[in-house]
Amino acid sequence: MSGRNCKGPFKILVLPGDGIGPEITREAVKVLKALSEKSGITFNFQHGLIGGAAIDEVGVPLPAETVELGKKSDAILLGAVGGPKWDNLPPEIRPELGGLLKIRKVFDLYANLRPVMFFPELKNASPLKPDIIEGVDILMVRELTGGLYFGEKKRITTEQGEQAVIDTLIYTEKEVERVVRLGFELAQKRGGKLTLVDKANVLESSRFWREVAEEVKKDYPEVTLSYMYVDNCAMQLIRNPRQFDVIVTENMFGDILTDEGSVLAGSIGLLPSASLNGKFGLYEPIHGSAPDIAGQNKANPLATILSAGMMLRYSLDCPEEALLIEKAVKAVLQKGYRTGDILEPGTTLVTCEEMGDLVAEEILGGVYDEGLPL
Amino acid sequence: MSGRNCKGPFKILVLPGDGIGPEITREAVKVLKALSEKSGITFNFQHGLIGGAAIDEVGVPLPAETVELGKKSDAILLGAVGGPKWDNLPPEIRPELGGLLKIRKVFDLYANLRPVMFFPELKNASPLKPDIIEGVDILMVRELTGGLYFGEKKRITTEQGEQAVIDTLIYTEKEVERVVRLGFELAQKRGGKLTLVDKANVLESSRFWREVAEEVKKDYPEVTLSYMYVDNCAMQLIRNPRQFDVIVTENMFGDILTDEGSVLAGSIGLLPSASLNGKFGLYEPIHGSAPDIAGQNKANPLATILSAGMMLRYSLDCPEEALLIEKAVKAVLQKGYRTGDILEPGTTLVTCEEMGDLVAEEILGGVYDEGLPL
Ligand SMILES: [Mg+2]
Ligand SMILES: [Mg+2]
Known part of the structure; x- marks a missing residue:
């Protein structure tokens, strides 16, 4: 690959969090591993606790150990936090305020990046007319x-x-x-x-x-x-x-x-985000922890996979690899695969895990060899 | 008519202002006069200066006389203020700040009312898909x-x-x-x-x-x-x-x-507004003074006519008469008449004056006799 600095080893702290968090981060890590296999970039993944999962395990939504792990990492990939189980705690020690907002503060993440992307395959889901939303x-x-x-x-x-x-x-x-x-x-x-x-x-x-x-x-x-x-x-x-x-x-x-x-764009389940302090950043889907479908292998992992893509672009100096992930996601959508949240007549329902497999396969065998601008 | 308090005489201060202001307020007054003829409500119209017109005539954007006239009136109907001619004046004495914002302040108008209305005839103009915007x-x-x-x-x-x-x-x-x-x-x-x-x-x-x-x-x-x-x-x-x-x-x-x-709703040229202090209010279209088409009899007077409708509802205790104006506007649109700003294939282009005539005619002979809930 061309990326001069894009070799690693990159230390990635994975914080699965609550609800569907563990499922969707698992698929994003799978995709990064496929990229590593194909391109030779080295990732060292470490896992940490945040949110309700941290409260249940060690009593606080943001353990000091998680912060320490973060400090030693190049970037953080987060799933989602929160759920009804912890909603009756005082706000400051709930997963959202005591976990997510606090980690943003601890790392002085001063800029939130949110792409508004149009996926032609999902245009029926947009509340806007096609001639307005196309190409955004x-x-x-x-x-x-x-x-x-x-x-x-x-x-x-x-x-x-x-x-x-x-x-x-x-x-x-x-x-x-x-x-x-x-x-x-x-x-x-x-x-x-x-x-x-x-x-x-x-x-x-x-x-x-x-x-x-x-x-x-x-x-x-x-x-x-x-x-x-x-x-x-x-x-x-x-x-x-x-x-x-x-x-x-x-x-x-x-x-x-x-x-x-x-x-x-009607594709809210696909939207990633980054919160940055210089090159260091925390990457997460914009959607929540969806406790109602947690553990059922139904969640849409694409926003988290695309968040991993943003991580490659903004924290790891791997813009071409970021493009590759985006291209792989588009290819899977083009082939008609959908999780339940974006299912439409004529498309094929897949599980969270299958969606991750499909994107990883595109990277291993499909889009990677098609002559991306690499 | 049923309106117990809706008889008048109502003192209406008309402030045409700048650009297309004089043309559009003229048509709104025409419609109110038609309503008066048909229903027996008495309006006493007075005209005053505001904005650039006031600067040109007496040197200030909000003359004391205008304020005095306002104090003696039941409501104010305003066209629009501002234009390139006055853009190089210091902000405080420009038509917008020194005229419009100042009159809102002088009369302590503390609430701005803005309807978001859907006109089925204009649904092609909405950026939203019909199933989302219909009935809003x-x-x-x-x-x-x-x-x-x-x-x-x-x-x-x-x-x-x-x-x-x-x-x-x-x-x-x-x-x-x-x-x-x-x-x-x-x-x-x-x-x-x-x-x-x-x-x-x-x-x-x-x-x-x-x-x-x-x-x-x-x-x-x-x-x-x-x-x-x-x-x-x-x-x-x-x-x-x-x-x-x-x-x-x-x-x-x-x-x-x-x-x-x-x-x-894609009908920005039709949207009225009210700025209220209790029952007293200032009524105006949300669009601006459109200096580029001023004096050409091309402007769309419907937002000002609908503002007069809001005036009937919120300041004059004439809710049924307000409905009547809205119904007349809808009838004219349904018959396919359009000013240039909302012209579409298959509709008929009319001037500002003709649009006012058409709405007045509906009130005099059409919708009025069709059994509105009066
Ligand atoms: Mg927000
Ligand atoms: Mg504004």
């Missing part, structure tokens, strides 16, 4: 450490003696700079277009983001930077999503827009 | 006076010596109470379902809104109150918009969601 390929970058999420919150009594409430939106220059720079880096490697989404006609913080972006822009003369108000972006994602390449935005706007984006 | 009928209520828009904004230097920026989201109990109560009132008159959209898993202000809503709810036992996170709502509006009846939300979330909602 967006990478959304959401800032994860600042904004309204972590600013001061308080109840006050006004001078008029009235009850009132305050949330604070705060950003430091460093927080803005690193995520905007990442947006430029990504745009440079993709279509060369970066859209900063904000509300600069209202928010001082948005005007600050624009000032920082104008500075960072000087280092990326090939990237076209444009600005768009968040309310307009919420419209444009529906009317004309093909106009976007990379979008970068602050935490709350990103929360709203990434979720809006996730339903456009 | 949502009323969105956005709080207009609080939140991130009016809280303190500042640049600071952190203890570590870093540049940082702060915006403040602030709400008083009164601000929340009045708009939440309006949401309940509206839901009670419609489908009986109110959805409070917030981010209560993150924001203290959202938790405050929920506490207020739980109190106000006691006065509306027939209304079903539910809560939804804003990111989920951004998804649900696309996946399953029929689930919503009335949505109430804070200022910024409302800004984003009303704009997202406005493109769902």
Whole structure:
């Protein structure tokens, strides 16, 4: 393979988590092993506890051992956390807050990357008309450490003696700079277009983001930077999503827009994500732990497999291998194989395990030899 | 007519504004006059200056005389403001900020009402598939006076010596109470379902809104109150918009969601709005002043005509007459008449004036006599 740095050995920490987490991460690891067999990249997989599984085993949702393992690894591949079993615990020690959000904080993962991908085979599942959704390929970058999420919150009594409430939106220059720079880096490697989404006609913080972006822009003369108000972006994602390449935005706007984006293509069960701090990252499907079908070999592992693909691209310097995984997934879909969540008339139902096998087979014998740009 | 209070004389202040404003308000007034002729309601129309037209005439975007006229009126019907001619003025004295936003502030218009309506005749224009958009009928209520828009904004230097920026989201109990109560009132008159959209898993202000809503709810036992996170709502509006009846939300979330909602049905040129303070309100189309086609008799007056319909419903206690205007608009669309912005193969192009005539004719001779629930 061409990847100069793409040899390994790469230390991957696998955190299966709860519900369908163990099944879907197992298939993603299977696919990575197939890639290793075919290409010679070495992966060292270690497994760790997180979420409800960690609570059951050692009493806390994020054991210190998991953090230690993470620190020694090149990237983390996570399944999903949470389930009704742990929903009555205090929020801070539940799988979501005490496990997932805490590990993001511990590793200072400041950027959440969410692709909005269109799979022609799934176009019937999109709520949008085909002429609007076809060809859409967006990478959304959401800032994860600042904004309204972590600013001061308080109840006050006004001078008029009235009850009132305050949330604070705060950003430091460093927080803005690193995520905007990442947006430029990504745009440079993709279509060369970066859209900063904000509300600069209202928010001082948005005007600050624009000032920082104008500075960072000087280092990326090939990237076209444009600005768009968040309310307009919420419209444009529906009317004309093909106009976007990379979008970068602050935490709350990103929360709203990434979720809006996730339903456009109708393939929410296939969408991966990355949470990055520089090259280090945590990779996971955007869907949840689906406790209702856990352990039944019914889950769709493709979002986790594609998350492993993002890991190759963003943490391991293996962009061609990432493409290979994406191509293998597309090939399997094209051949008509579907898990239950995306089953349609005329397609073939397969189990979680069979889906993993099919993608691995494509890599071992199919798409790999077809002359990808490797 | 049945409306006990719906007789008048009603004092309506008409503010044509800029661009296509004069043409579209003229047609809305024409329709109200037809209604008056048929039903015996008395309207006293006064005209005032706002926006660029006011700047050109008397030097300021919101003359004191306009405010005085507004104070003496039962409602205000506005066209649109702004245009390239005034874009180089300082923001505070431009038509938008110094005219439109200022009049909203002067009259303390605290709730913006935006219907998301589906017109079967325009379904080809929707970006959504017909099975998703058919039958959608949502009323969105956005709080207009609080939140991130009016809280303190500042640049600071952190203890570590870093540049940082702060915006403040602030709400008083009164601000929340009045708009939440309006949401309940509206839901009670419609489908009986109110959805409070917030981010209560993150924001203290959202938790405050929920506490207020739980109190106000006691006065509306027939209304079903539910809560939804804003990111989920951004998804649900696309996946399953029929689930919503009335949505109430804070200022910024409302800004984003009303704009997202406005493109769902593909009929943005037909969407009216109301900005209310109790019964008093300002009514206007959601579209802009379209300076490029101003004065050419091409503009679509339907959003302004439907805004006059909202005025009848929310400020003048004439709900049946409001329905009549809506029915007249639907009848004209059904007969295939279209302005240029919504023209499709097989439909008939009409001018702005002809469109107004057609709706007025329906009221004078058509739908009025067909046995509306009057
Ligand atoms: Mg979200
Ligand atoms: Mg807006």
